[in-house]
Amino acid sequence: MSVQQNVELSPDARGGASGATLSEGSVGVDRAGVAFAADAVADTPSLDVPSGLAARVPTPLPGDPRLARLSLNQRTTANWTLREAIDGSVAAGLGAIGVWREPLADVGLDTAAGWIADSGLRVSSICRGGFFTVIDPAARRAAHDENLRALDEAAALNAPTLVLVPGGLPEGSKDLVGARTRAAEAIAELAPEARARGVVLGIEPMNPIFAADRGVVSTLGQALALAEPFAPEEVGVVVDTFHLWWEPGVLELVAGAGERIVSYQVCDWITPLPADTLLSRGMMGDGHIDFPAFTRAVAASGYAGDVEVEIFHADVWAAPGAEVVATMARRYAELVEPWL
């Protein structure tokens, strides 16, 4: 029995607004007494996305307490509308959703806020603000204003944090130190605005592969230093396994980061890297990252928030959303949740 057979897809689930809902009736109980989908005990197991290999653990079902902190970052199911992502998350029994601003804008903030409130999902984060390494004063002002709008959206959706992607080197510039300085200045300008809205700025250190063109904050150590001058209610850090797994001493840094951690995002580092490095984020377990070790460090920090799965990968995006969500729930239950 495949994941798809476990899920009743409404006629327009792939292209329309209603999404998938889990069917009743195929539930078992594993050794821990937790409900799981019967597909893994049937003769034909579920297939993982994108590997195509048989699932290694049963799919946790809605109501399974292991799913309580699992959040679908919208970019993991990039072809789903916000409506579909909400429905898909509810159908899978997830506790939260990570909302991107572009699909949010497609439906409007008020509509989205209503949908999300009705769904019972928490919004684990808004992705994304930042992009404040520009030089031109007018561009800097525009970036600030755009970040204010993002903060307003985060506040309206009760998201605890706005994820800040710092931005890369401006066109033609090789002044990395200057770009990092401007990022720090922009954060300082934004911090009181965030606090006023009850939203914490989440600085996302990004893998150095993106230092030139996307994010000039490259390590957790650097992000923590950027956050340090501010209150934890104003500025925190986003801990993303893909970006940080390689950093020397990162487990100790994470464990000691305490209330600075405002988001924990998981996906794997896979090799060979896909040709488009922006799409090189793999499903947990398909790559080289030691999720138990990383997650233990996050737990040691005291982080009690949601765990977002954020995967940019062409084959994941091409797969049916419900299969993607089922795979991520299995991998999370296997590799992440037991160590939270």
Place this chain on the structure above:
Amino acid sequence: MSVQQNVELSPDARGGASGATLSEGSVGVDRAGVAFAADAVADTPSLDVPSGLAARVPTPLPGDPRLARLSLNQRTTANWTLREAIDGSVAAGLGAIGVWREPLADVGLDTAAGWIADSGLRVSSICRGGFFTVIDPAARRAAHDENLRALDEAAALNAPTLVLVPGGLPEGSKDLVGARTRAAEAIAELAPEARARGVVLGIEPMNPIFAADRGVVSTLGQALALAEPFAPEEVGVVVDTFHLWWEPGVLELVAGAGERIVSYQVCDWITPLPADTLLSRGMMGDGHIDFPAFTRAVAASGYAGDVEVEIFHADVWAAPGAEVVATMARRYAELVEPWL
């Protein structure tokens, strides 16, 4: 006048053993009174490799003191044999060559040592040893023995350093901390052997893009910490702009590294990254790295050794070696040498 027209290629220069020699007669004097090839003052300027754009500065000619510390790392002209690389370096007036072990093995150590002694070139480094993150005791012993052979070669060629590529995660392993520990253990075992041969081990921290599959030492800070327990005559660090340009605080780290720096390698970080990330090392000036700033930091450290140009790039490899060397000499004269 193109670079090729400045260079007399012997009939077998592209496929045989004799290589290129510079012709006489087309020499000018720039504002600093330094000789340069007349191609840049002619109507048709030289074209840079691989951009195909007109050269921005004249090509320094043999005898130009600016070339004294410039070294051709053999992988920059990957299709040249060792004989061709020696001849090409001499023809271009370079001071040194960075020798790779594979082309060295093709001709044998004694022959190579004779050629290099006759050429007048220094050997700036031997690339490469390392690869000591393996787990199996027999494999670790084999890696150690291979590194001893590499040290012997470095000593025979009077190379000041053996470049150590640490190696990645062993197949199936996700234990990055363990791999780094084994690297440290292997360095400790190798250090006295290096000292006995008058060769310094050069730990090469590698861009985190390679942390999984090539080099688990990811920052200069980490490499310096690995070197710290040893005498500078035993263990140092390789400073490669491609690997380190993004590291927060790297300029201060470089400037303070003193005699630990045993090799300075330059090439650029280019975007978008080529599909094969191993071939993503660009010609200086084609990417995002601030070479003057980086080179000033290297100079501040007191480093007085050679500067290797090490470029892995499919289009560079496909170009005639003499044009590659001419481009790298121009870019070096423009972006690196003035700040040494």
